[in-house]
Amino acid sequence: MTILVTGAAGFIGFHVCQGLLARGERVLGVDNLNPYYDVALKEARLALLQAHAGFGFARVDIADREAMAAAVASARGSIAGVVHLAAQAGVRHSLVDPYAYVQANVMGQVVMLELCRTLPALEHLVYASSSSVYGGVAEAPFSTEARVDTPVSLYAATKTAGELIGHVYGHLHGVPATGLRFFTVYGPWGRPDMAYFTFARAILEGRPITLFNHGRMKRDFTCIDDVVPAVLNILDAPPAGDTGVPHRLYNVGNNRPEALTDFVAALERALGREALIEHAPMQPGDVEETWADIAVLQRDHGYAPKTTIAEGIPRFVAWYREHYGV
Numbered sequence: 001m002t003i004l005v006t007g008a009a010g011f012i013g014f015h016v017c018q019g020l021l022a023r024g025e026r027v028l029g030v031d032n033l034n035p036y037y038d039v040a041l042k043e044a045r046l047a048l049l050q051a052h053a054g055f056g057f058a059r060v061d062i063a064d065r066e067a068m069a070a071a072v073a074s075a076r077g078s079i080a081g082v083v084h085l086a087a088q089a090g091v092r093h094s095l096v097d098p099y100a101y102v103q104a105n106v107m108g109q110v111v112m113l114e115l116c117r118t119l120p121a122l123e124h125l126v127y128a129s130s131s132s133v134y135g136g137v138a139e140a141p142f143s144t145e146a147r148v149d150t151p152v153s154l155y156a157a158t159k160t161a162g163e164l165i166g167h168v169y170g171h172l173h174g175v176p177a178t179g180l181r182f183f184t185v186y187g188p189w190g191r192p193d194m195a196y197f198t199f200a201r202a203i204l205e206g207r208p209i210t211l212f213n214h215g216r217m218k219r220d221f222t223c224i225d226d227v228v229p230a231v232l233n234i235l236d237a238p239p240a241g242d243t244g245v246p247h248r249l250y251n252v253g254n255n256r257p258e259a260l261t262d263f264v265a266a267l268e269r270a271l272g273r274e275a276l277i278e279h280a281p282m283q284p285g286d287v288e289e290t291w292a293d294i295a296v297l298q299r300d301h302g303y304a305p306k307t308t309i310a311e312g313i314p315r316f317v318a319w320y321r322e323h324y325g326v
């Protein structure tokens with residue numbers, strides 16, 4: 001059987017592919033290697049995946065339905081699972097290029113679900129949503145029971161739309177699907193547009209870092225080492241369709257919100273250098289705090305994230321230093 005992974009050259013997709021390959025799965029990766037951030041990093045991740053005999057790859061845009069159909073044509077009958085992670089990510093960029101978000105995250109989601117409903121051996125679609133869907137929700141920790149109709153960025157709105165579309169395909173066509181609301185995932189081979197990455201680079205280069213909202217922010221930082229086993233366990237256990245729509249949502253977070261200033265201190269310790277800090281007001285589209293309620297994921301899949309930022313940040317820094325030779 002084959003697992004189709006979209007966004008395979010991306011941060012989380014790369015690690016999920018590694019996890020699947022390590023347990024002997026055949027993986028068909030899809031990615032369009034777009035230039036939202038350094039393409040060389042995506043290519044370097046891909047090169048590692050392509051060293052595995054069990055890995056196949058198609059460079060394709062998930063929003064292009066004909067290209068997607070062609071890319072999976074020869075594997076169609078053997079695809080038992082889909083892990084759909086390709087997306088236009090990043091809250092702030094959605095203020096700059098809104099159309100890219102609608103194209104990749106809304107059209108792309110429809111294309112993936114249309115594809116899934118025609119795959120004869122499909123047992124489960126797991127797709128990425130985001131903690132951003134909680135937007136203006138006041139009550140923390142954020143529960144998947146909470147209403148999420150107050151998004152504060154277009155990125156968040158497209159991710160909520162993705163969840164609603166997932167529900168529709170469960171309701172109309174019985175596509176078994178699980179949406180994962182990831183909370184600030186970080187780690188080796190991470191994303192150059194995210195704060196931990198831009199901060200590390202700036203600190204090493206002696207440039208100042210900007211703390212928005214004057215540093216009064218909290219994030220539920222989740223290490224990739226806790227995320228990958230969660231994704232694989234969830235993939236192995238599709239929602240039961242017997243009690244209604246086979247669609248569910250989980251928070252994948254750490255349930256341990258960290259002050260941005262503590263996070264910067266952890267980076268400074270791991271890098272052995274002090275940050276030059278500049279303060280700035282809150283950015284439009286951003287939220288002050290994220291905090292995942294993970295009780296349901298704990299109950300259903302024994303999810304118990306172990307990695308604190310004191311352990312996880314040095315792992316990222318060690319990779320960063322080796323990869324960039326600094």
Ligand SMILES: NC(=O)c1ccc[n+]([C@@H]2O[C@H](COP(=O)([O-])OP(=O)(O)OC[C@H]3O[C@@H](n4cnc5c(N)ncnc54)[C@H](O)[C@@H]3O)[C@@H](O)[C@H]2O)c1
Pocket residue numbers: 006007008009010011012013030031032033034042060061062063084085086087088089090103104108128129130131132181182183184185186191
């Ligand atoms: N990293 C996080 O903290 C985080 C938090 C919340 C949600 N997410 C979600 O998790 C998923 C994976 O995120 P990531 O951090 O690995 O991001 P990433 O940008 O590193 O990975 C996404 C990959 O998808 C590819 N892609 C984008 N649009 C595409 C398209 N139209 N067709 C084909 N490929 C396309 C990109 O080239 C990239 O390699 C995304 O859906 C993202 O929205 C991530």
